Amino acid sequence: MRARDIMTKEVTSVRADLSVELAIALMLEKRISGLPVLDPDCAVVGIVSEGDLLARPELGTARPKPGWVQYLISPGRLAEAYARERGRRVGDVMTREVVTASPETPLDEIVDLMTRRRIKRVPIVEGGRLVGLVTRADLLRSLRRALQEAREAPPRDDAAIRTDVETAFVDAGVIPLELIEISVVDGEVGLRGSLTDERQRAAIRAAAESVSGVRAVHDRLTWVDPMSGLVLLSTQEADPRGGTRAV
Incomplete structure (x- = not known):
């Protein structure tokens, strides 16, 4: 513009x-x-x-x-x-x-x-x-x-959404695509896999949510602290004791 x-x-x-x-x-x-x-x-x-x-x-x-x-x-x-x-x-x-x-x-x-x-x-x-x-x-x-138009965009094919999510991850340049499994069902994106840095989680979510047709993002990613061995879950999977567990 x-x-x-x-x-x-x-x-x-x-x-x-x-x-x-x-x-x-x-x-x-x-x-x-x-x-x-x-x-x-x-x-x-x-x-x-x-x-x-x-x-x-x-x-x-x-x-x-x-x-x-x-x-x-x-x-x-x-x-x-x-x-x-x-x-x-x-x-x-x-x-x-x-x-x-x-x-x-x-x-x-x-x-x-x-x-x-x-x-x-x-x-x-x-x-x-x-x-x-x-x-x-x-x-x-x-x-x-622009945000309102994206939210009100008509439904898109799940396969096309998945392709665009992968492209968004690559374009971001900070997301380990090879460690993430992406699924899309009825416009809802599911993410499983591992993070190399907990700070990548917000970038991954932002990249996925920016794709036209995405209705929701379900974060099932985990991050293992290499020093302590603690596993940090997403808030969607975290347990009531704080979202971490030892491995």
Whole structure:
């Protein structure tokens, strides 16, 4: 999928000369955490977010400045920092270095931008104008739809499901397929065999559950601790005393 497939098209935005008070009121009213800042031509010139408004003298949260800072930082940067903490206009407090993307940007690149830049939203720009916004909430809504569609998928042939489960295990790269016996009956996957590491259990279950048509996964896998000889069962087979037994 691409940005255009999930982006919010009706974006609430503000101008740089809007008061900080009104920008806060707008965020609270719309239940959003940030606002793109546009110039008269609808080009993005900044973003004002909750994070830009946390360090404020009105809250007693402004960052104290050691006296020696003035000798290391230029007067211009000090003035800019002062305005960011005390400004009454959006243009004073907004983040000016804005990361944008195009409507054709793949979602994996959008997520990579969010992760690397530690941002929650990416303005989508086309022809120099704002046309949408991709937020973390947009990604979650898309993920929810995908999970719902997978859950509501029509029944599939058991043999096809088994083949896809094997493929999913191989693609995962961390699952000992040669140690696992897979059976599928009416879309329910049964797993028997051994694990080389107990941490593989969650990966195996996740891989099986990700296959279209799987209705349930029955874990009958065991893991033997090479040091103690304890056998760790799945929670579906564990006994009331804690799910382990000596061998």
